[in-house]
Amino acid sequence: MSEHTPIGLENGAAPVTALTHSGNFHVDETMGYVILHYALAPQGDLRARVLNEKSADRLTFIRTRNPDVIKSADIVFDVGGLYDPTHGRYDHHMKDKPLREDGTPYSAAGLLWKDYGHAAIRNILKTPVDDATVDLIWKSLDKSLILPIDQDDNGVVKMGKLSLADIVSACSPPWDTAELYGRQEARARESLGFANAATAVASHLTNVVDRVRASLKATDRVLAAYENAEDKRILVMGTGMPTEKVIFEHDLPVVYVVSPAGPEQWNVKAVPPVRGDFGQRVSLPEAWGGLEREKLAAVSGVSDAVFAHPARFICGAGSREGAIRMAQLALQIAGI
Template sequence: MTEHTPIGLGHETTPVRALTHSGNFHADETLGYVILHYALAPQGDLRARILGDGPEDRLTFTRSRVPGQIQASDIVFDVGGVYDPAAGRYDHHMKNKPLREDGTPYSAAGLLWKDYGLAAIRNMLAEPVEDAMAAAIWQAVDKALILPVDLDDNGVAKMGRLSLAEIVSTCGAAWDTAELYGAEEAGKREMTGFADAAGIVARYLVGVVDRARASLKAVERVLRAYEQAEDKRILVLETGMPAEKVIFERDLPVVYVVSPAGGGQWNVKAVPPARGEFGQRVSLPEAWGGLEGQALADVSGIGDAAFAHPARFICGARSRAGAVAMARRALEIGAP
């Protein structure tokens, strides 16, 4: 991820001055600031630091295009015309812009994530994780969030409507703000908008990191449950968790996933023929569709059967044993 020690890491008490450009802002530099916040000064006030009205902390943040301020800053990103990470310079707007190994151009956020992402992850997680898990989370977040920001910011592929990029943009002031309210008020609204956007991006990044951690944890548990399964077509999970991703990535022959649904009930969910598609590898029995309670128990022969969806992709029972029995019965009836 990096072969040098990024500025500010390894010297946790040294003050760091970070700067990005003023004016219109995007997901790129907003996310870049949030990454630096969590990597270098997570105890500081993310919003107040932008507005300049918070208590002093290790990280100082400025939005400016003034050459003297750029030169005086320790970390400069998305402005300045230089990519030199050892010197704390993370721009990507040059002719010879920094590229990923596959040729995809980086955004400033991508460049900062490469150097500061691991430190940010460790400060975001509630509990410490081993190096291998931290690296896996870094990779998952890079793919799910950072790469799309790189692509969007460089005009390669838009994130689309209602995306993080769109939400960040709507935090900015409208084009005629200065015309309507004057330059001073427009400047205030610009800074407030950036602070608003940073708060949204920070919450989103924390959520993406934690979901990546939980997803990786789920992989281990799903594979363990699969290894222990008597019938490899029925996956029994003792806790609800995402399983479909693992099933398709590992090409597991699972047909039904049994897991608790709350309130003492256990559900049987049919696996689709391909990830994200409608339909099922093996639908639940046609005779069960739309039935509940005693009517379903009579038809299925499972005494505590609770319900079966009319679309026959999910059903449930009032016990673990009942749900497993429903899955087995469904396979007896419907498996080719």
């Protein structure tokens, strides 16, 4: 988190000019622009600024390598040869480049996230949250999204195919665009490509911010449900939500999770032995696998049984009570 007041955050109405380089673009400066958009002027038009169209807000965005224009901008990132956040300079291409505590070099996105990420998160969220929750979201995204961008942009670890970096790169016009269509058209297509990339990155960022918010909310509910559980091996949730992350992060001995799958069905899902694995700590009974309704009810003894997957990691019943009974029976049959 920033130790100074970043430019533009001290006065929410003052005009701000932000600048990055023209030419080939990557995920770090694209994400950097998106962060500034949400932190400083989220009501503005993300695409219009890039395409030099009218955006009625206080943020002006420029892509150039002109030294005189760079000097006059309020915030300069990924270009300029200087890291001085108190004066709005966020380059990382110097010999003595800014480093994270673990020694990973920052990218422009990482540097801007450090100063403007909290403000961006507050403006992205439609549901008000307290400062502590904003900070938890910031830390989660810093680790899962921004750090990989830092690593990719600095040649530490590549994000790989179908990553956000690859999606941004795919928005760039092909190398022979100027050869085929002329320099003016090539510049126009480059700007359009950056606008498209920024739109994709903005959509991803807003989605993951809200998903992390919801994940934190789920953590509280999962832990409360676990505390209230009669049998700590069976976690009964009143609403469908992610539970596996919480189970493993808090080392809960849960074997089955019971939750609603619709207005007329409750499911029992087996917890895997390792987070993200396809296996189960305890598989559902072998005799249930692949059966449905009457056949499953006859074998299981649960009258409203609906189905049991052939892989024996999930089954369902027509009621909460039926699903809980299936989980209890599965544990009895497994002898635990």
